[in-house]
Amino acid sequence: MSGERRAVVEARGLRLQFGERLLWDDLGFDLREGEFLAVLGPNGTGKTSLVRILLGLLTPSAGSVLVSGREPRLARARVGCVPQQHAFDPDTPLRGCDLVRLGLDGHRWGLGLRSRGADERVRRALVDVGAAGYRDVPVGRLSGGEQQRLRIAQALVSDPALLLADEPLLSLDLASQRTVVDLLDRRRREAGTPVVFVTHDVNPILRVADRVLYLGPGRWAMGAPADVLTTESLSRLYDTPVDVLQVRGRIVVVGTPDDEGVHHHDHAHAGSH
């Protein structure tokens, strides 16, 4: 990470508070071109709220954030979003190419009649993520992994300056998880588009994350994965002794307050990479 890279996200003094409940305070960071930031933490610590703040859909209780030097609301057109996989109804009248096309001009008024340029951009986006084969397949007939490839194409087709992925690996098999991470990783390396990746399981992204933002109850910690994901750092964050274990190259957090034995980082995914 060289110092000259342009900051795409500039967050200063962010506070998130719901009524009496303070989720985090004085959260500040720069996200520079080409960076991969993993946002971790247990449920209810405002991971998705951070994404919504970056999209200008939620106003922080205090502090400010700029995306590409502008108010998030005004920068939305330059942000690509990869959501959590969810099942489409099998009869949903939408093909693979239609889903990607919505990412290009679905927010514009009017019928959006066919145009050569748009068709070509959609085609290229599909090819880039290896989804050219599902161009004409109804989205409701695709597997979760195939749908997430389309989601990435949908996010990339508008050539975004920032990528936000909110739990994109949820309910995917390991091979599809790997594909999704690799595609986002490739984009930030080739085009310099920084990635904010919200996940409750750190392991699938450990090999690509430059930095980790760990949101805890009322606190946060940020830094290189090796510095944040330690017994000392997370015990301080949770304000209770927790253990960070390395098991066969995977990280397991044990003893967090919302824990049921083993932290949900690891459910049913033992023995991956």
Added chain:
Amino acid sequence: MFTELLGQHFVHTALLAGAVVAVVSGAIGTFVVTRGASFAVHAVSELGFTGAAGALVLGVDPVAGMIAGSLLVGGVLGLLSLRGRERDSAIGAVLAFGLGVGVLFLSLYQGYATEATNLLFGSIVGVSDRQLAVLAVVAVIVVAGIAAAYRPLLFSSIDPEVAEARGVPVRALSVLTFLLLALTTAEAIQVVGVLLVLTLVITPAAAAQRLTANPATAILLSIVIALVATEGGILLSLQQPWPTSFFISAISFAAYLGARMRPWSL
């Protein structure tokens, strides 16, 4: 006898009115079905009935009352933007009460009972030239609304989370969908009646979506199915004096069954 009827002015008016209603119903249906809002159609329609019954009591034009009732409940449903079970139960509650009020209005109304029957089951052959003009104007409004907002309507109906992230005004479009639906419903009531609105607004769109995954083709197919059902239903009822609504719903349902039995792709 049949050819004689075909020369009659009231038959031409009925066929034109049926065509107008089929086009708007088939078009809006696609957005309603993808939102999973079929039940809402029924609520909007029954509140249209309540509005019309109220208008009869007050001695004003029942069509105006119908449009007012549909728009009111459509606007409220759109604003609430409820999803899943919460929406289902809220609609059920509103629908039941609205229908109860409609029953009260009907009992207060001292006029002809046929007015009530026409509202519930449709009276396509009784459409006047003036009514046809109103139908056409409302239809132009609905079609223009759909065309102007086509892309964000589709985006927010099928993929609301990402649409919101892209800056699509999801809530406003939900209101717009339900207002357009309300206008469409008020139109369809005049042809097939309150109880059979679903046969024009939901069935053709559901059938079309079994046949194609291309959204534009789905809308066009839905319109075609609705057109065949209404025009076919009117023509059949000229030959065989059974209710037009029966024939329309039978053709519409046949198209749906056919679409279900056929594997997708077109």
